[in-house]
Amino acid sequence: MKRSSIFAAALAASSLLGIGAQAQDSTVTITWQMWGAPNDTQLWQQLADLVTRQYPDIKVELQLSGWTDYWTRLPVLAASGQVADIISMQSMRMPNFYSLLEPLDDYVKDGGVEVADFETSIMAGLSYDGRLYALPYDVGPWMVFYNRDKFAAAGLKEPAKDWTFDDFKAAAKALTKDGTYGYGTQAFDFIAGPIALGAEYFNADNQFDLTNPGFVEAFGKYVDLTAKDKLSPVFASAADASAASGRFASGNVAMYIDGPWTLLTAQANADFEIGTAPLPRGNDRSRFITAGSGWGISATSQHKDAAFKALQVLTGPKAAEILGSAGRALPARLAEQTYWYDVAAKSVSGTRDTLQYMFAHTTPFRINEKWNQFENLVMQYVPVALTGDTEPKAVLADIQNQLP
Structure with a gap:
């Protein structure tokens, strides 16, 4: 009886450990390559944490590098199969890097993303040959x-x-x-x-x-x-x-x-x-022409569905509010642009009117x-x-x- 009790207890413990392991394994870690200065880390990490708050089974691991290093390293990482699940992309570099990204048109349609919520010109800027490859977080004209x-x-x-x-x-x-x-x-x-x-x-x-x-x-x-x-x-x-x-x-x-x-x-x-x-x-x-940046999914990612869920949060209203309120970016989301105007442009008279006039008179930014x-x-x-x-x-x- 004693040996049987010990065996039963061990079996129960192993079952519990198994359940724990399964729960741990069900958490997906999404890597996210982003550029920025060291003092940007806290801001971008705040956005990464938003994803986990909405999807507890998804953890976003931020990989931050300087602007110049980012573009130098990106093709090297892609060639070696080490590119992140979420790739940050600037509209002016899309023609050179779109092949690294998964087309998002079907994800956007099936995920219920409202394209009209974003500034039109930057949605075009993050597309190539008629296909969307990234969702934007910021936009701006010169x-x-x-x-x-x-x-x-x-x-x-x-x-x-x-x-x-x-x-x-x-x-x-x-x-x-x-x-x-x-x-x-x-x-x-x-x-x-x-x-x-x-x-x-x-x-x-x-x-x-x-x-x-x-x-x-x-x-x-x-x-x-x-x-x-x-x-x-x-x-x-x-x-x-x-x-x-x-x-x-x-x-x-x-x-x-x-x-x-x-x-x-x-x-x-x-x-x-x-x-x-x-x-x-x-x-x-x-x-006027505009440019901006956004985030796309690596074409080689093993977690594309989870990555798109993360992408929706990173480019969602709350994330746009955070970036706009910090003055870090004029949001690509139209409704959240007011947060940037209230901070970055608060003491610069007429900036809201200037930019709204310019957005109303944009022309496609032609690049190849x-x-x-x-x-x-x-x-x-x-x-x-x-x-x-x-x-x-x-x-x-x-x-x-x-x-x-």
Whole structure:
């Protein structure tokens, strides 16, 4: 009897242990690759914890790396089969990395995701060849940041939402004095700016066509602000291509072009009142490109259904509220954008109206698999035009020739 009792007790214990093991095994760990600075860890972990709160059987393991390291490591991890279940993706890099991601159209349909809840332009930006590969968490257009104090001191009216390039140039001239430039140029201006003027850098086959007359003219207008009119300092190299934000914060330039993702930082660094305005238009109606980021599911993930559940939480209303309230991102979710406006744009008068105007006048951001190569070539070659040593058309021809 004693031996039987011991055996029965052992059998019961092993059964309990088995049940425990099964319960433990039923928990799925989803890995999530994300970029960010070390001080972003707490914010992203807060979103990861949201997933487990809603789905106790899903744990999200955050793998954070710096922005540059992220894009360097992603293809290496994919090639070695170590890519995470959830991959973070920027819209401008989608053509180069969409093959790593699982198409989401059926998941979105079956999961009841309301596509209309998101800003239209970024849903298109996170798609490729008509298929959706990621759900967005943020979005934003390139816009003009300006020093309101300098505008007032120069007796200038603040920019209208539909101001023209001539208006922009006239303001830059009036603001260029006493060691201050009216405008601080940087590399991406030569892409977003010409598009706002109505130019196109692609042909009908979605291939680069940088030497078409319309793009050459619009590109040249932005070059001339520096090369001929001396309204902006030259950025000397790719490493210096984003120096305008620092010059703006120091009061050395009165206007520069950037996105809403930098507004909170700009306010923290400036000791003057900041204003925002749309990019100047050409002869026709305003039009603007937007970019943003989101999260997709690895095509090789072994936990795709669980990953999509996690994805719905990460891009859901509560997550958008958290990111918006932290000023970290202008949410791609339309209803939650108000949280960002209440924090990041609280002391920047008119920003809500500016961005809503710009979202109402967006045009598709056309990119292909050569986009990142093109962007790097712009950073490399534009300074040659800004010094006046080479004509804009020749610079564009040089870039075009390196895009086989």
